[in-house]
Amino acid sequence: MRFQSRGFHSHDSRRKSHDKITFGDALGFAIGDVYGGGSAILTGTYLSVFWTRFCGFDIGTAQSMIGAAAMLSACSAIIFGVLSERFYLFRLGRRFGRRRFFVMMVSPLVLVTLLMWIPGMPKVLYFFVYVLYVTLQQMFGVCYSSLPGEMTRDFAGRSLLSTVRMFVSGMSGVIIPFAATAILTWLGEWHAYSYQTFVTIVTVAFAIVTFTSSRLTWELTPEEAGFGEAELARRRAAKHRRGAREIMQAIGHVAAEYASTFRIATFRVHITLYLICLTLMDIFTQSFVYFVVFDLGKTAAFASMLLSFAVIAEFFKPLWGWLFVHIGPRNLYAVDYTGALIGLGLLFVSWRLEPVLPEGVWTAYVIVSAIIWFVFRSLAGTVPWLVFPFIPDVDMIVTRRNRASIFSGITTFLRFIFSGLASMGVGAFLAFSGFKPDQSGAQSSSAVNAVAFVCLGWLAIGFIIAFIVSRRFTLDQRSDLIVLHEIERLKDGGNKDDVEPHVRETVERLTGQPYERCWGGV
Template sequence: MKDAIGFGMGDFYGSGMMTLNGTYVALFWTRFCGLSIQSAQSILGTAAFISAASALFFGSFGDALFHFSAGRRFGRRHLMMLATCPLILTGILIWIPGLPHWAYMVEFALWIVTGQIFQTAYNALPTEMTDDYRGRTKLSTTRTFIATLSGTALPLLGGAVLAARGEKASSYQIFAIGFTLAFALAVFYAWRHTWEMSPRQAGYGYLEGQSGHHAFWQHPGLVLARLAQVCRAYASTLRISAFRKHLAIYILVQTAMDVFGGTFVFFVIYNLGQSSAFASMLLSCTIVSLPLTPVFAWGLNTLGPRKLYAIDFAGCLVGCAWLCAIWLTAGHLPGPVWTVFTVCGAIFFFACKSLCGFMPWGVFPLIPDVDQIVTRKRRSATFGGIQACLRQCASGLITITVGLILGWSGFDATRSSAPRSAQLALAGMMLGWFALTMLVCWWISSSFHLDSRTDGIITRETARLAAGGSKADVTPETKAVVEDLTGLPYSQVWPENVRI
């Protein structure tokens, strides 16, 4: 558990950064920096595309760091994590009013790319720290617990500061800059208390004992060959059937959360007629998921991802209906009754939403197990890179789209009220998109069969083949599981003549 806490501290930054970005950045820029909602959302969306491109680069670069002496000495994951610590502090520049539009664009892009560098390395650690299913679940559970703590503490403290000091730029700066400093410390702590695979364990044993850079990187022609190889490597991840389904669920869930996070405070202010401090109080209801996190882990171990996904998505649909009822009853129910109804709805919805955030990271460490029997290598960062790239591209598109729709509807964040058209646009984007994605994800997850049993079968088969076992001796059940999870004929897995 001590090791799991050390690992989980990394997501104090990962989750906290997303909460800070999604909840307060657009609000701060539109109220205190002179940006329109379209401009603010366009910066957030453009930065997402930049992050997507950087994800591809750092995903490949992270997996290939063993080709460099620094990577073999300090570790390919930990070298990138250590570099993140000072770069996080650039996030302070986001909270300075009065700068030109391009300055916010550059500062936010650097902030987002820094987060991508960290996530590329960090997301690869669970599959390298242990190959035990329950051990990985413990890492994911602790990570989710600390992420929820971060995502809860930020709006809770932010709401307290806003309530005490009022809606001033300095109020936002106090908690935003304070959390940015805490993020840097959390990443440093995670760097000190985690470990990763050696080159030999990761399938790069032929590089051990070498000094300097591997020759593959020292000749221009070989570098071009490497770039072509990188493109093929990313494309090859999509051959894995389990990864395609996981990726579709992950991207849809994350974009739904992006839209929800980017519009919730505006929804509370303009649809419910409450203050941003009240919105922060509702966001702090995510604290309910802290005691539920061990229950999520138990469900993942006992029920498996497919059944737990079904429960989660059904709960989220009920939560969307509840939030819609809160909006429709605002001003019609007695104040105390409506407040209790609203807080109960927020607690229920955020409990289900937290499970949405938990599930993909409970499943992702299993994906490299499926890939290893196909490629004979551990390519965690490559999978993390393509996943982050596509996630950021989707986030960029949806963020820009939200800004355009809100601008078209007549929304203006500098005014104290919004027209009915803007209220309908806010509700449609926040609740309608979330509900639609839950329905699609529920359908995809119905055929997702990667769980503790099937992961154990595929890892045992990988170990048997690695020990020199014959592919001809595979059992019918194992063959069926391998073909289902990989999406490939068994004859195409565990290729010969691969350097390990």
């Protein structure tokens, strides 16, 4: 068969996609998220600090460049979402896979981004290298996040893939600050080569794990994805006949495809919670080192030491997975946001107690406060990804198609748009307050308060809003099974008029569409 070329085995892919997922399979998939989870931690925590200390940036310029780069590259998520859907039209896609090819390409390209850690270059070069960095994040995120839905349709298998992935991703977010603590303490945090040493080690690790994951995962065969010989010939012929009008129509179709995701009520609530929580995580990551250095009066190495205690949160991941199944996402969101608010409150108290408590007592208190915060911060990042594999099920009862990469594409696009806006907002707010991160001395009281308000206050407001929104989220294991059974009934030729009342109510509640409009490609 033409599709059975070296590097892509359609027979093995078809067999595995219906087998039980083993822990080894899940680990082979999850190892790639060392990059997915660690890449944002690396730049979010240390890049602004490096640029302001060693490259001549002020805080407003550094954060504005980071934000603008994220927003500029956000459109690439849309492009990769569509491209990866159709990549079997190309020889590279049929040889390496339409998802795994892009995961593999991260490996060599991420090494180029080490250039943004070299002092003395033009600012425009830093900007464009960072654009490449965040574009690679989006290319990886869109294609990698689509793999669980293709590797298996089994509920337990998908949950195992997501749970192990979240654990590995979270561990990368712990190991990077731990490495930073060791190296900055050893070499000194006011030397550029200290940062360059650990950044180089981490980036090389990113290159290794992304290549490894691309070889240990699988996806739908070309035939299973609808790319048989006849379909390939038809699409190629249509592509060669396209003129300017047809191209514009195709672009309009793509835009409509992405816009249609917001017709699904469950996705609207999910994306709102996802964007709130992940944007808050970005704000915390970008401001925490400044909070520790200028509000708590400690060092960047001490901040990295506190961040390394996030490893404790990883041991809660099995509990989160169990609670996700047994109490449902909505209740788990409530636990998450309540705990996050408590953790932020404890960190605020640690700031006010620092001048009055003995050093040893205060250090123990701030460590405990940080651990509580990290546990629920981890949960805030875990729940949306536990939910995500089931969103396409709700969409499928409406459109009759599995559009996982379309949802992944629009999610990643909006994620980086909001991340960019948050970076620019942080930089503008701190610059307006008179904050000067390139000096090691005392800041003005307004600057100190501004850092605390960004790091803790903005997050507290965001989690209160998220708590309110989360009460509208009703997707859980029971309702997902109802949707899947109804899909199977309709696939088998069942009549829509014969739908049971409780099934109709569930479908309409999750989709936000009248049942009569479902299963019709809305």
